[in-house]
Amino acid sequence: MSGGPFRAWLSVTTGSVALVPTFFELQDDAALLSFEHQLHLSETIGEHAWETDLAEPRFSFTGSHPLTCTRVHLLGSAAPGPKSWLWAWANPSGYRDEIIELALAVRAFGEEHNVPELSQAEIPFDAMPGSPTDPAHVTALMMEATKAVTKQWTGYQGPVGGGTRAGFLIEHPEFVLPAPAGPRVSRVLQQGLADLHLYDHRRAFHAYAVNRGLGAQHNGPQMYISGPGFSVSVQFNPQNLVTAMSVNMGQQ
Known part of the structure; x- marks a missing residue:
């Protein structure tokens, strides 16, 4: 793998180039750095509400520290009715290319490396690790996998009606982590x-x-x-x- 948002995957024990990770392994690859970014996000925005207009596109936080993101990426949504995750690029509503750019990159990765959770348009809840039933849990799993593939680490998910949860990756200079301490x-x-x-x-x-x-x-x-x-x-x-x-x- 070279170019784009991807990096070679390294063996934990030898440092040599290893096989492309599975969906399970992508969860581990993202977990701790994603966690640090979410801590930083929470500390940055404090008490808040959020709003988005994907036609502009715009994603903003209001509250103790109002902030409008410099970029927003819609990944997809998890719905309790069909009990499935639907990638944004497969949503019949249609979205602007810049909104689904990362979701399309993840699909390409999944197709190239045979990771069905990343390449199939709709993924049943019971096809995911642990067969989750909570849309928020499902959205978190898909966001973590996307973070590991794209190396974009700050995410946000929220309700969009009817029990459905949408997952986003968001960008802003204030979301960049300080040097490690x-x-x-x-x-x-x-x-x-x-x-x-x-x-x-x-x-x-x-x-x-x-x-x-x-x-x-x-x-x-x-x-x-x-x-x-x-x-x-x-x-x-x-x-x-x-x-x-x-x-x-x-x-x-």
Whole structure:
């Protein structure tokens, strides 16, 4: 893979180019960096309401910190009636090309690499991991996969009527993360481990380190993540689940 929004996928343990990830693996690849971006988004906009006009297109937050996004990408919607996710490019309503650009890029990725969740127009809820029934959960899964493929990390989802949830990726200079710092990275790793459903902890930690621009070194069952002024030591069991983690401040 080269060009466009895609990058070569790296093996967690060897650093060599690996097979394109499955839909399950894409969830791990996005989880922790997506989580940090959502924390940052929440801190940026505070108490808020949202509104969008895709004909303009426009996506805005009102409330304690009013803000209009510089770009909005509609990914699709999850509806409780048909119990399915419908990609924006397949919606009969039709949308402007700039609105569905990322959704189309993900479809191309899915078609090229045989990931049906990304390439088929409509995906039944029960075809997704865990057979979810909540449209919000389904929308989150599709947003995470899109983030991992496109490397666009800030998302928002909301109700659009009748129990249906729409998923967006949004852009604005204020959504860019500050440089990584030890306390923040520690919070992301520890809270993410506790709150998120990670299928493969080692993969998720590695993906976060690489995409956040941190050092990532593997030594058997251990992984060392390093950044400016801090380091993290993580121990994994044979199932790649975290068994111990320590954070050291003031170390390179």
